[in-house]
Amino acid sequence: MATENPAKKLKMDGPLIGTHSGHFHADEALAVSMLRLLPTYANSALVRTRDPAVLETCHTVVDVGAVHDDALKRYDHHQREFTATFPGHSTKLSSAGLVYMRFGRDIIAAVTGLAPGPDLDILYEKIYTDFIEAFDANDNGVDVYPGTQLQAAGLAKRFEDRGFSIASVVNRYNYTNSKADDSGKSKEEKQAEEDARFAKASAFVGEQFLLELTDRANWWLPARHVVKKAYDERLQYDPQGRILVLPEGMPWSDHLYTLEKESPIPEGVAPEVLYVLFPENTEPGSKWRIRAVSKENGGFQNRKDLPDPWKGVRESQLDEVTGIPGGVFVHASGFIAGNRTFDGALAMAKKAVEF
Incomplete structure (x- = not known):
């Protein structure tokens, strides 16, 4: 009888993460990738399903389940009564914002080595403002500018930029090259391919997050003290x-x-x-x-x-x-x-x- 590859087993011995199957978005792709930056989840497997019984077996669930409860490690934002926002901001959180609000400081510390203190707090706020909040807004249908105000001002786009955002890149991973490629495949095979596309999307978004975080930590944050001296x-x-x-x-x-x-x-x-x-x-x-x-x-x-x-x-x-x-x-x-x-x-x- 064949035995499981030890390396594969090692990669899957962390707490199980769950999210929904089907069409995926940038917020849960980012939420999953951020969790995996923490030592606790570094070796976690991911299950993508909408089956409540399967989700019940997961240690941490993002973007599905209609529950936001940190004690239960449930981070969904689709329930009618959900209104949570990041401190000092008005944009309703998505699963990305929920994960970042709860784990962001720990993620920054794990990636950069920063100790708790003012610098970490400044970076925590900056990353949300400049990177995470756009994911929250996109998933909740919030425009950068109210459309009615733009129309009233007579402003129109000079060019179309819908395909230029991180969210649009993630959306492209939802589709295969040809629908004909799916013919004759089992439900399990199709799900496996969908999961593989999600994994690529999550890795892409996670890389962008890491680039943003490390750039801010290595260059932007140290510059703060130099600029202050020059200003004085x-x-x-x-x-x-x-x-x-x-x-x-x-x-x-x-x-x-x-x-x-x-x-x-x-x-x-x-x-x-x-x-x-x-x-x-x-x-x-x-x-x-x-x-x-x-x-x-x-x-x-x-x-x-x-x-x-x-x-x-x-x-x-x-x-x-x-x-x-x-x-x-x-x-x-x-x-x-x-x-x-x-x-x-x-x-x-x-x-x-x-x-």
């Missing part, structure tokens, strides 16, 4: 505090917006930074960049573009226009510029804030 020292470069100087390139915009909101503004100091300076790299003699600060959530709109006469001008011609040596370029849209030295970049920024 900004008056040495401009008496109104409109220029921020960083020691290297880093994700700074989120931290700057937060600091501006939370910090007291002394009399005579501008409420907003207009330009951020940073070297192109950490090598000695690096060129410097001048970046116009975008309006918060404003896409490509800046608080103050670099001066119009500078836009699209390069090298010696730029030196003539600005009156400052060492110019490299100013982008045609006025959002970024370069100079060969820090002193030259600072001089350009000082001239630009007064232009």
